[in-house]
Amino acid sequence: MALRVNGKVVTPAGVVRQGCVEVDGDRITAVAEYPSVRDGHWIVPGFVDMHTHGGGGHTFTTGDPDAARAAAAFHLGHGTTTLLASLVSSPFELMRAATAAYAPLVAEGVLAGIHFEGPYLSAQRCGAQNPEHLRDPSTEELAELIELGGGAVRMVTLAPEREGALAAVTLLTGHRVVAAIGHTDATYEQTRAAVAAGASVGTHLFNGMRPVHHREPGPVVALLEAPQVVCELVADGVHLHDGMLTFAVSAAGPERTALVTDAMAAAGMPDGEYELGGQAVTVAGGTARLARDGAIAGSTLTMAGALRHAVGAGLPIADVCRMLATTPARAIGLGDRVGALQAGLRADLVVLDDDLNVLQVMRAGSWVE
Incomplete structure (x- = not known):
């Protein structure tokens, strides 16, 4: 099932503000920049x-x-x-x-x-x-x-x-x-x-x-x-x-x-x-x-x-x-x-608050309990 994780996305090239990571199954399908996204959490690679x-x-x-x-x-x-x-x-x-x-x-x-x-x-x-x-x-x-x-x-x-x-x-x-x-x-x-x-x-x-x-x-x-x-x-x-x-x-x-x-x-x-x-x-x-x-x-x-x-x-x-x-x-x-928020790689990511504390972890497209 496809899903989208919104926030401040950190890619290998730097920070994409107001973006999202798109995931389908266990893979990242896209990393996009959307000015309409206002969620403030950091999205970083696993x-x-x-x-x-x-x-x-x-x-x-x-x-x-x-x-x-x-x-x-x-x-x-x-x-x-x-x-x-x-x-x-x-x-x-x-x-x-x-x-x-x-x-x-x-x-x-x-x-x-x-x-x-x-x-x-x-x-x-x-x-x-x-x-x-x-x-x-x-x-x-x-x-x-x-x-x-x-x-x-x-x-x-x-x-x-x-x-x-x-x-x-x-x-x-x-x-x-x-x-x-x-x-x-x-x-x-x-x-x-x-x-x-x-x-x-x-x-x-x-x-x-x-x-x-x-x-x-x-x-x-x-x-x-x-x-x-x-x-x-x-x-x-x-x-x-x-x-x-x-x-x-x-x-x-x-x-x-x-x-x-x-x-x-x-x-x-x-x-x-x-x-x-x-x-x-x-x-x-x-x-x-x-x-x-x-x-x-x-x-x-x-x-x-x-x-x-x-x-x-x-x-x-x-x-x-x-x-x-x-x-x-x-x-x-x-x-x-693995190792980056990049299309084609395994969907591993971490959602952090502004103090860089871990809020959520995704591995291979599934949220970790």
Whole structure:
């Protein structure tokens, strides 16, 4: 059944005031401008979160399909219509089990894919990753996971300085799996080598990375300047100072920066004690930190919260929506299906009030309860 959603429509080209999105079935059929429309709500594309570990008290990190379904439903209620289920550094047995458990959810459309953040990461820059599980990249493990997933494995984050990393990048990209660089102590040159091999995403830029130095630019500068790399940013005011957030966007542009939540199970939940990858996490004042050393342990962010924070930091709403939907969709190979209010794409949209709070969410042409 055809329907029309009226309001201030945010398209990839900017804001269309007094317009509407026309939907038929599960597709957008038109985005039009109608001066007669006076509804003041914002109509923005459904959010695409390419990095989230859980939410609503549920986690993706244990490989439990019921928990994964519940976490996806929590984020859907906050406007995220497409997401990757991100795991943390784990034994290979858990990686296998999670791939087998989540592949049916990917086929069903509950998840857009699986993201392995680790275990092929730097011990020096592991952050909240469990150091017990860190190891060099294994093309044998990756090949087995890719085959087992049957297209479900969408992205793998690794540290390019580890032995075997460039071979792993080549394997991943050869199977159309995104190779991401993160939790790394790599030099500028090592990072550039990984990008040349096909790496195309920087995992939560600045966080878990060798810092910038004027005589050793490190991974941050190499990723920001690479035209084919999309840089993730966690816009929660904890992971990044707002000045660094706006600097990164000015350096790479909204077409190469993607806002992510990096959320854990505690997103949307009260302060208290939680768990991430077998490690105790304490959430206080909405900030998640490892109990053992105080390292930031993911976030309690939603994509709607990231939108409000980024706009509050001074970024234009049209740019922010691009970073919340269009850019991440393209980064994970889904830009021809989702990520924008554009005719022919899946009808995913979010209706926001003037304070940018979520009023309604539509996914595939149906309003979410």
